[in-house]
Amino acid sequence: MKIELYNLFINILLKLQKNNLINPEINIKKYLRIERTRNPQHGDFACNIAMILAKQVKKNPRELATLITSKFSTDDFISKVEIAGPGFINIFLTKQTYYNIVDEILTEKDNYGRSQIGAGQSVLIEFVSANPTGPLHVGHGRGAAYGAALADLLTYVGYKVHKEYYVNDAGRQMNILATSVWLRYLELCGEEVVFPVNAYQGDYIWDIAADLHRQYNSGFQHQTDIIFKDIPPDEPKGGDKELHIDALIQRCKQLLTNEQYQIIFAKTLEVILTNIRQDLIQFGVNYDEWFHESQLTQNDWVTKAIEQLKLQQHTYEKDGALWFCSTKFGDEKDRVLIRENGEFTYFASDIAYHLNKLERGFDHLINIWGADHHGYTARVKAAMMALGTKAEKLSVLLVQFAVLYRGKERLPMSTRSGEFITLRELREEVGGDATRFFYIQRKSEQHLNFDLELAKSQSNENPVYYIQYAHARISSVIRQLKDRNITWDYNPKLLENLTNSHEQALMVTLSNYPEVVEQAANNYEPHLLTYYLRQLAQDFHTYYDAHKILVDDDNLRNARLSLIISCQQILKNALTLINVNAPKVM
RNA sequence: GCCUUGAUAGCUCAGUUGGAUAGAGCGUCCCCCUCCUAAGGGGAAGGUCAGAGGUUCAAUUCCUCUUCAGGGCGCCA
Numbered sequence: 001m002k003i004e005l006y007n008l009f010i011n012i013l014l015k016l017q018k019n020n021l022i023n024p025e026i027n028i029k030k031y032l033r034i035e036r037t038r039n040p041q042h043g044d045f046a047c048n049i050a051m052i053l054a055k056q057v058k059k060n061p062r063e064l065a066t067l068i069t070s071k072f073s074t075d076d077f078i079s080k081v082e083i084a085g086p087g088f089i090n091i092f093l094t095k096q097t098y099y100n101i102v103d104e105i106l107t108e109k110d111n112y113g114r115s116q117i118g119a120g121q122s123v124l125i126e127f128v129s130a131n132p133t134g135p136l137h138v139g140h141g142r143g144a145a146y147g148a149a150l151a152d153l154l155t156y157v158g159y160k161v162h163k164e165y166y167v168n169d170a171g172r173q174m175n176i177l178a179t180s181v182w183l184r185y186l187e188l189c190g191e192e193v194v195f196p197v198n199a200y201q202g203d204y205i206w207d208i209a210a211d212l213h214r215q216y217n218s219g220f221q222h223q224t225d226i227i228f229k230d231i232p233p234d235e236p237k238g239g240d241k242e243l244h245i246d247a248l249i250q251r252c253k254q255l256l257t258n259e260q261y262q263i264i265f266a267k268t269l270e271v272i273l274t275n276i277r278q279d280l281i282q283f284g285v286n287y288d289e290w291f292h293e294s295q296l297t298q299n300d301w302v303t304k305a306i307e308q309l310k311l312q313q314h315t316y317e318k319d320g321a322l323w324f325c326s327t328k329f330g331d332e333k334d335r336v337l338i339r340e341n342g343e344f345t346y347f348a349s350d351i352a353y354h355l356n357k358l359e360r361g362f363d364h365l366i367n368i369w370g371a372d373h374h375g376y377t378a379r380v381k382a383a384m385m386a387l388g389t390k391a392e393k394l395s396v397l398l399v400q401f402a403v404l405y406r407g408k409e410r411l412p413m414s415t416r417s418g419e420f421i422t423l424r425e426l427r428e429e430v431g432g433d434a435t436r437f438f439y440i441q442r443k444s445e446q447h448l449n450f451d452l453e454l455a456k457s458q459s460n461e462n463p464v465y466y467i468q469y470a471h472a473r474i475s476s477v478i479r480q481l482k483d484r485n486i487t488w489d490y491n492p493k494l495l496e497n498l499t500n501s502h503e504q505a506l507m508v509t510l511s512n513y514p515e516v517v518e519q520a521a522n523n524y525e526p527h528l529l530t531y532y533l534r535q536l537a538q539d540f541h542t543y544y545d546a547h548k549i550l551v552d553d554d555n556l557r558n559a560r561l562s563l564i565i566s567c568q569q570i571l572k573n574a575l576t577l578i579n580v581n582a583p584k585v586m
Numbered sequence: 587g588c589c590u591u592g593a594u595a596g597c598u599c600a601g602u603u604g605g606a607u608a609g610a611g612c613g614u615c616c617c618c619c620u621c622c623u624a625a626g627g628g629g630a631a632g633g634u635c636a637g638a639g640g641u642u643c644a645a646u647u648c649c650u651c652u653u654c655a656g657g658g659c660g661c662c663a
Contacts, residue, residue, distance in 0.1 A: 332588085473622085531599095531610080541626055
């Protein structure tokens, strides 16, 4: 509807330009905006173009508005056009326009609200990508909920979406993890081990160690005194925890055969990754691809990426290392690709990963990262440019961390220390629907205080139930039809019986749905849907309370049924879109 | 120090890309089931949009500075 009005205005303005009443050099499309009004007294839509152009046209805004509105031809979807305030043009739609929308919803059903604004374009969304060093915690949950909602939203408006999880299964953290498992395993074998402070402390490490012990008995066992011989002291004994753990990793690799080490490593990765995967599936988050960092090195993608940068002369050697001159592309400083010791940096494999993404031919790449990675954006974009792509092809969306509270107590959130609330715990206590809704209800880049007590204790007062209740209530009315042995006979002409202000308000909100979807998709803001749903549910509840649906008058009853059924359809469409259930009974 | 994100009702947060009288939820206070589900509805109170300048017909929105808070500034990942 907005589009129709937009086109109408464009035509009028172009006509005025032709007649030299408006300077033909002005780029009208740049300035023209049609927006919903806040206040029903201002009509349905408003346009501020007269005030915007007033200066350039050298007319006062109201005069210009009069000129524009005089060109409006009578139309069956506009009931009147008014000039108000400093020069707003207010547009009032006919009732019939709204009846048509109800009719469209009832005709298109599940497809109402879908669009093709992304048609033909493919987009890769990478999200969560938590290191496989432990279970997902509530911080990851936010990224998961946001990424999945965004992916669904973009699919809804026609994009071809590919969802991907990047598994960091190479690097030092993974070695610390495997070593942690091995040390716990040794304890199960009866060895007395002083567990390093920098190792992974969580109980899940014990579980994996126990698995290994069951399967391999004491096959990987070594004497404690041999293991810790000449290892630099840990932090509590006045040493350096990093040196201590690194030495233990080396020792682990020395004492075990390469094959044995790989067994522990692979087992650990598999257990944790399976856990993460199941966790996400239960949360309703599904991926098209799990991309392993190790694939990159195995297939020489890192070398390939570096060669490409070298070829374009974007690298240099200094202090025995290979550097990428990212400053040429707007980064703060140059970055190391190959360390003095010959190993690739994490950044090098990340460039390779993005090169790989690009070569898979996506039109657009979206990375959803935790806000702690924001300093990383500039260098990755620099790499994109150096590889010959436009930086705009990559959107990095940051999700701020949720700061967790239990009542007034701030909770620690360290994977290493093993003290964190898992996503699973949250979901099991609060429920999947409420958890999802709760997460995407707020703008992703907004800081968030997440009080667990509140989230749990308020689970019955969560807005999601309010919305679901609206849906269930409508189902209940429909069930009443059967009990009373009457039927819903739909006829678009009967919609004319919808005349009161509550019905009007409900129809206005219904008509807004496609615009909300479009805006949410264009701005990557799924939270708009949650606010929209609240609004729609409220309009329904108010209407339901003020008017009886199942009245004796056949025509009025059928009209009202049509309205609430179209309302239920939109509730269902929007809830489904954010992956929340639309129950028929509560 | 530099970069970055934020600051809106007692609390948690929206705010239609610069519009008309700044909005929800929770909490507080009144009122509403003989009636399709009260997990609901109606109403009230509650605001210097962190502060100060600037840009213009118009600023919560854009720019600058200040204050406060989160995050980032490795040959870690």
